[in-house]
Amino acid sequence: MATKKFPNPKRPHSLKRIVKKIIADPDYAKFIHGEVRKARGGDRAAAARVAAHFKPLRSELKALKIPASQMNTVLECSECTRPILIDFAAHV
């Protein structure tokens, strides 16, 4: 079954907001997960879609206290096909 598409929001969701949406709407969770996977595979359009849907606030990232090296990965991702915070996890 094809994953439901979601249009880009006016502004990207904060971390708190996207978590709420993901928990509340399994279709949205599937959509975001699918886009992240595509972005990881090198799909720039998918990466742009993820970036359009999700941009954690600086205060949210600070609160996570993730060390700079891991955080750089997070921030660099919005401009490339590398993952965002969602890709915190890794190898199977």
Added chain:
Amino acid sequence: MISQIPHKLRRRWARYTKALPFSDARWRYSRALRKTDPVQGWKIHLSATQLSASEIFSRVHPVLAKHGVLFKVPATLEMLEELNSGIRQFSQVGKFLTVYPRSAAEATDLARELDLVTRNLCGPEIPFDVRYRKNSLVYYRYGSFRRADDGSAEAGVIFDPSGKPHKDRREFGHAIPRWFASPFKRSPPRPNDLNVGGPLAPGYLPFRAIMQRGKGGVYEAVDLSISPARLVIIKEGRRNGETAWDGKDGYARIKHESRVLRMLGAAGIPVPQIFHEFSRDGNQYLVLEKIVGRPLLQQGVTGPRKVSWRRAQNILSQLSVLLSKVHKAGWVWRDCKPSHVFLHDGMMRIIDFEGACRISETEVLPWGSPNYSPPGYHKNFSRPAGQFEDDYALGTIVFQFATGQLPSPTKRTRARLYTRTGAPRFFRDNVERLLRISR
């Protein structure tokens, strides 16, 4: 023998730092502050564990002496251990040696030379500094070289070129002020490691740090890899994070916890289920079921709102059954405390087994929270065989719920508290038997 390692290393550290002429309660300095020393600039930090500190110092000292630069190191290895725990300030993890160069040019020269002489040695990652090079022990940030008058290291101030003061923040994104260009050569970009190493499983979105310290963070996250998405707990074990005297770091502890959880789970003990386990950037991660329910007490809360010996007796009955199962499986938990015991619909579940060891193990460092460990326990470098840590912790929890206080070391004070709460004889005897173990 583990117990010999700290003595040898402490002696070596004392020998090395004896030559440093100035000291206060916490630090030893290479020289006195001079009027010509700058008040702010590029600080260089070197990272070390208490096991690698002496070796690193022996290599960098000639370089620092050649430059005649001001630097400081911890007065004791215990202080370094405390810094690396990140319990007081996470931003201070790894800051074993701080150098105060007199110019940007000196800072870059020093960083290059210090990096060269410390290659292949190990230390924890300094959370919010910039790493000089991949895997380097050398880090840098722009900051104040003076402590504020109130003595708080956090209260330092740096000035921009117009003279405007800014708080010197030891936080993410503040290592290089926006009004300065870094004089250090930009580190080579990190390889896109996400596209190598086989199939990947994207799908965890951490949104809350439950804990963050040197050994690693504990995060609440959403697992997107299944539908509907579920909440999970991700435990992180950092390589070289809070390395103990026996060489075990955050990475090793998470690996160990995974093994213990699998064995306890197989024995039917209600511990969190492991969903996934993986390594990333040298760190180890454990994705666990998020336990439903509330802990007996939140972390840091010393007593329940209402005290009742009957409730305490109920906790004793339930928890002692769980502990017996853990012991029957051959393990001692060693981290039994109210924030690690969850209650849901009258059922208890227990978490956090990083410090668990085999009942018969003796060559293992003490583990556990100070309030729930037998008196004097943490001064040792080994343990006698048995389950006494769990028994003592159980006695402490039950006493806490019956009286609202942690057990006093004196029997008379404890007796007074029992009387005040109307606890019957059999209850007192049970609790006292548990607490007596190492008194």
